[in-house]
Amino acid sequence: MNGGGNVPLTVGIDVGGTNIRASVVDGSGEVLDTVTAPTPQSARALEDALARAVRELCARHPIGAVGLAVAGFVDEDRATVRFAPHLPWEDAPVAQRLTDRLGLPVILEHDANAALWAEYRFGAAAGGRNVVLVAIGTGIGAALLISGQLYRGSYGVAPELGHIQVVPQGRACACGKRGCWERYCSGTALVDTALEMLATDPQRSKVLAREALRDPGSLTGRRVAGAAQDGDPVAQDVMTDFARWLGLGLAAVSDIFDPDLIVVAGGVSTSAPLFLDDAREHYAASITGARHRHLARIRTAQLGEAAGMIGAAELARAALEVPHTAVPAHR
Numbered sequence: 001m002n003g004g005g006n007v008p009l010t011v012g013i014d015v016g017g018t019n020i021r022a023s024v025v026d027g028s029g030e031v032l033d034t035v036t037a038p039t040p041q042s043a044r045a046l047e048d049a050l051a052r053a054v055r056e057l058c059a060r061h062p063i064g065a066v067g068l069a070v071a072g073f074v075d076e077d078r079a080t081v082r083f084a085p086h087l088p089w090e091d092a093p094v095a096q097r098l099t100d101r102l103g104l105p106v107i108l109e110h111d112a113n114a115a116l117w118a119e120y121r122f123g124a125a126a127g128g129r130n131v132v133l134v135a136i137g138t139g140i141g142a143a144l145l146i147s148g149q150l151y152r153g154s155y156g157v158a159p160e161l162g163h164i165q166v167v168p169q170g171r172a173c174a175c176g177k178r179g180c181w182e183r184y185c186s187g188t189a190l191v192d193t194a195l196e197m198l199a200t201d202p203q204r205s206k207v208l209a210r211e212a213l214r215d216p217g218s219l220t221g222r223r224v225a226g227a228a229q230d231g232d233p234v235a236q237d238v239m240t241d242f243a244r245w246l247g248l249g250l251a252a253v254s255d256i257f258d259p260d261l262i263v264v265a266g267g268v269s270t271s272a273p274l275f276l277d278d279a280r281e282h283y284a285a286s287i288t289g290a291r292h293r294h295l296a297r298i299r300t301a302q303l304g305e306a307a308g309m310i311g312a313a314e315l316a317r318a319a320l321e322v323p324h325t326a327v328p329a330h331r
């Protein structure tokens with residue numbers, strides 16, 4: 001008996017660059033069972049590992065379908081991985097290959113889309129209609145829900161909000177451009193901003209300065225947030241700067257989409273008490289015509305790292321319920 005009643009159980013898999021995590025999820029978003037394995041480096045070995053994980057779960061539960069949350073470009077029919085920077089797949093028809101091996105329907109989804117779907121069905125985005133999710137970690141992952149449907153663009157590419165240029169000729173980004181939003185508003189950015197501020201006035205910070213002098217590479221976003229929590233003045237300035245960029249960026253995004261809800265997810269969101277109120281003020285100050293419109297609520301995510309997996313499982317279940325339509329009409 002599962003919490004979702006007669007709704008079939010499905011497997012959601014978070015296919016990360018380091019580990020794969022596969023879970024059985026019921027119709028109410030509850031995770032019932034999980035297996036994990038390291039991510040192999042070849043496509044063949046990765047598909048072997050995924051099939052093994054699903055078979056292990058199938059031996060313990062009746063499974064109806066499988067959903068994969070992938071950090072990369074997934075084509076519009078959600079069957080092929082076009083490109084994933086940390087995975088050995090390029091133009092790979094992953095859904096069909098796994099279906100052939102497992103005898104189960106398999107769908108793919110961009111990981112941020114999957115996370116937003118999970119938050120919408122079971123978490124912080126419940127009740128939202130037009131929702132922006134920004135997952136702030138090493139960079140920014142983003143997803144949009146428009147009129148209650150995931151927005152997948154024309155060619156399956158999820159919104160790359162993190163690479164909107166906010167500073168012409170600004171910090172260099174791994175994408176090849178300069179001044180991208182995520183270079184000022186991410187865990188990585190917390191470190192870069194801290195190092196810039198420490199270089200200007202190293203005496204102001206006791207804790208961070210000592211760490212940064214010893215080994216600049218050892219500083220992490222989590223450490224900067226921790227130092228801010230402990231009262232380090234430079235780290236607090238770093239968080240203030242981060243809040244400003246978050247508010248500005250979300251205001252720009254809202255000027256395009258006019259959402260009713262914004263969900264801040266990802267590793268940095270666990271430090272939200274250090275920046276979210278500030279970010280809301282910058283948001284209200286930056287958005288066009290703030291006094292004459294409703295402002296989106298800005299909330300933190302509720303499902304944590306499991307969101308992608310739960311969302312992928314839920315999307316796989318939805319595909320099962322519409323057996324003759326591989327892709328629900330989301331256009």
Ligand SMILES: [Zn+2]
Nearest residue numbers: 163173175180
């Ligand atoms: Zn970029």
